[in-house]
Structures are given as structure tokens and as C-alpha cells.
Amino acid sequence: xxxxxxxxxxxxxxxxxxxxxxxxxxxxxxxxxxxxxxxxxxxxxxxxxxxxxxxxxxxxxxxxxxxxxxxxxxxxxxxxxxxxxxxxxxxxxxxxxxxxxxxxxxxxxxxxxx
Amino acid sequence: xxxxxxxxxxxxxxxxxxxxxxxxxxxxxxxxxxxxxxxxxxxxxxxxxxxxxxxxxxxxxxxxxxxxxxxxxxxxxxxxxxxxxxxxxxxxxxxxxxxxxxxxxxxxxxxxxx
DNA sequence: TCCCGTGCTACAATAAACGTAGCGCTATGC
DNA sequence: GCATAGCGCTACGTTTATTGTAGCACGGGA
Numbered sequence: 001x002x003x004x005x006x007x008x009x010x011x012x013x014x015x016x017x018x019x020x021x022x023x024x025x026x027x028x029x030x031x032x033x034x035x036x037x038x039x040x041x042x043x044x045x046x047x048x049x050x051x052x053x054x055x056x057x058x059x060x061x062x063x064x065x066x067x068x069x070x071x072x073x074x075x076x077x078x079x080x081x082x083x084x085x086x087x088x089x090x091x092x093x094x095x096x097x098x099x100x101x102x103x104x105x106x107x108x109x110x111x112x113x114x
Numbered sequence: 115x116x117x118x119x120x121x122x123x124x125x126x127x128x129x130x131x132x133x134x135x136x137x138x139x140x141x142x143x144x145x146x147x148x149x150x151x152x153x154x155x156x157x158x159x160x161x162x163x164x165x166x167x168x169x170x171x172x173x174x175x176x177x178x179x180x181x182x183x184x185x186x187x188x189x190x191x192x193x194x195x196x197x198x199x200x201x202x203x204x205x206x207x208x209x210x211x212x213x214x215x216x217x218x219x220x221x222x223x224x225x226x227x228x
Numbered sequence: 229t230c231c232c233g234t235g236c237t238a239c240a241a242t243a244a245a246c247g248t249a250g251c252g253c254t255a256t257g258c
Numbered sequence: 259g260c261a262t263a264g265c266g267c268t269a270c271g272t273t274t275a276t277t278g279t280a281g282c283a284c285g286g287g288a
Contacts, residue, residue, distance in 0.1 A: 025226035026219050030153045036244095036276070039144045052235055063277045068236060078228055086234060093225065100221055103214045105140050111207065112139035114192050150245065150275095166266055177246045182267060200265065230288090237282070244275065251268070258261085 032077060037062055037070050039101070042090070045080060046098050049089035146191060151176055151184050153215070156204070159194060160212050163203035 033039055037059060044050065044058040056067055071088060074080045079094035090098060147153055151173055158164065158172040170181055185202060188194045193208035204212060 025222035026157070027154070029218065029222040029225065030157060034148060034150055034153050036148055039148045040141070043140070043144060051233085053233080061278095063279090064236075065238090065278085066276055069276090071235095077225075082235080088235095093228070097221060097225075100215075100217045104143065107211060107214055108139035108143040111143065111191075111211075114207070165264085167264080175247095177248090178267075179247085179269090180245055183245090185266095196266080202266095232285105232287090234285080235283095238280085240278095242275105242277065244273105246273070247271095249269085252266095254263105254265075256261105256263085258259100 032073060035070060035073070037066055038074065041067070041070055041074060042079065042094065042098055043101070045088060045090050045094070049083055049087040051087045055088060146187060149184060149187070151180055152188065155181070155184055155188060156193065156208065156212055157215070159202060159204050159208070163197055163201040165201045169202060 033042075040059055041055065044055060050058060052064075052067070052071070055071075056062060056064060059067065071080065074094075075082065078091055079097055080088050081091050081094075083089050147156075154173055155169065158169060164172060166178075166181070166185070169185075170176060170178060173181065185194065188208075189196065192205055193211055194202050195205050195208075197203050
């Protein structure tokens with residue numbers, strides 16, 4: 001019989017990294033990037049800044065709720081920033097992170113022919 | 115007033131890539147890897163095969179339900195395989211994909227000191 | 229003034245993830 | 259034989275995340 005099962009969890013981690021309690025940087029990063037739309041957002045910004053609405057359009061009209069949540073998280077992680085002129089753009093760190101994923105594109109092309 | 119809002123969505127995409135309807139390989143890949151625990155599983159297998167239980171332990175005791183779901187998806191994508199001798203291991207393709215993420219580790223280390 | 233685009237939020241409904249328990253199977257122990 | 263233990267995997271009720279739709283407050287032109 002499934003017990004309440006919560007009431008305990010609130011203590012341990014609340015403001016945290018969700019799926020990772022170790023705190024190891026790579027885990028924190030994998031967890032952050034493992035949230036829905038995170039990778040996609042970074043990817044869509046690779047060509048230059050986009051307004052929040054353009055970004056939403058680029059992301060298949062994902063709901064603004066999650067998008068804003070991700071944008072906040074990614075901003076807090078210093079991967080993207082809200083430009084003074086409007087629109088979101090990659091920070092230097094974000095660009096560096098994005099380059100990490102460049103080989104992924106090539107990989108994806110080959111993988112799709114599996 | 116929030117309308118029913120569903121009843122429509124069932125038509126368009128059901129068995130799909132969730133966040134991506136374009137079918138572009140990179141989108142499919144980003145979507146698959148953007149699911150919870152996907153990246154983590156690949157990461158945890160980098161050192162060699164693990165049994166499902168060991169993998170679960172490595173992933174902070176994530177619930178077996180999602181883990182099995184991810185394992186199935188990653189297996190279908192041919193990134194991991196269930197070894198005859200038992201345990202899950204990366205396929206050649208999986209190893210290739212994992213190497214794509216190697217720079218991520220280094221990046222994460224530097225990032226954590228932001 | 230009015231209009232339009234910006235970033236952002238509310239909120240009810242839906243889908244995904246969680247936690248716990250336990251199944252069927254196989255191999256090894258006695 | 260027959261427990262025992264580990265394997266991959268599933269059921270199912272609860273909690274959390276995501277979705278879809280609507281709309282806010284603000285600022286910059288016409």
C-alpha cells in the first residue's frame with residue numbers, strides 16, 4: 001500500500017539540483033541540461049540573440065511557462081543573458097558550452113541513418 | 115477561462131519526439147537527451163557496463179519506472195544495450211555519443227567556479 | 229492617444245516522474 | 259529438491275513538471 005511517502009523529502013533538498021544530490025559540477029550541469037527545452041534553447045540561440053517570442057516560435061511554440069522557467073535557470077547559470085536592447089543571447093560561457101555540443105549536430109546526422 | 119484544451123493534441127503527434135515535431139535529427143536527439151536521467155545514464159555508463167540496480171544506485175536511486183523507460187528509449191536509439199551476460203553497456207554508437215560529451219566534464223569543472 | 233511588441237505571469241488540465249512494493253526468471257547455495 | 263539471492267522489469271497511487279490559453283505591465287513609436 002503506497003504510503004504518503006512525501007513529508008520527508010521536503011527536508012533534504014528543496015532548493016537544489018533535482019536529480020542530483022552529490023553537488024558534483026557535472027551532475028549539476030547534466031541535471032540542468034536534462035530539463036525540458038534547456039538543450040533546445042541553447043541550441044536555438046547558437047545563431048544569435050532571439051526575442052522571447054521568437055525563441056518560443058523556434059521551440060515549436062513551447063509553453064511560455066516552462067520557457068520562462070528555463071530562461072531564468074539558464075540565466076542564473078550564466079549561460080544566457082537578457083540583452084539591454086531586448087532579446088536573449090548567449091553569454092561567453094554559453095557560447096563555450098554550445099561549442100561543446102557542436103559535434104552533436106554531426107553525430108545526429110549520422111545517427112539518424114541508423 | 116482555460117478551455118478543455120486537449121482533445122485536439124491527440125491527433126497530431128502521439129508517438130513522437132515530444133518537444134520536436136520537425137523530425138530534424140538534431141531535434142530528435144536533443145529531445146531524447148533532454149529527458150530526465152538520459153544524459154546521466156549515458157554518463158554513468160562511461161566507465162563500463164552496470165547492472166540495472168547498480169545503475170539505479172549510481173543515479174541517486176532514481177525510480178525504476180523512469181529508469182526503465184529511459185533504458186528502453188536509449189536502447190531503441192541504439193546508444194546502449196542489454197548485454198547477454200547481464201547489465202547495460204554502451205554500444206559503439208553510445209560510446210561515440212559519450213565522447214561528444216567529454217568536453218562537458220571539463221567545462222563543468224570550470225563552470226562551477228563561476 | 230492608441231497600437232504594437234516586449235518580457236513575463238496565472239491558472240486549470242495533462243503528462244511525466246517518483247516511491248514503494250513486488251513479480252517472474254535464473255543461478256547458485258545447501 | 260528447494261530455499262536464497264540477484265537480475266530485469268512492472269503496478270500503481272502520489273507528487274511534481276509541463277502544457278495551453280489568456281492576459282498583465284511596461285515602453286516606444288505613430
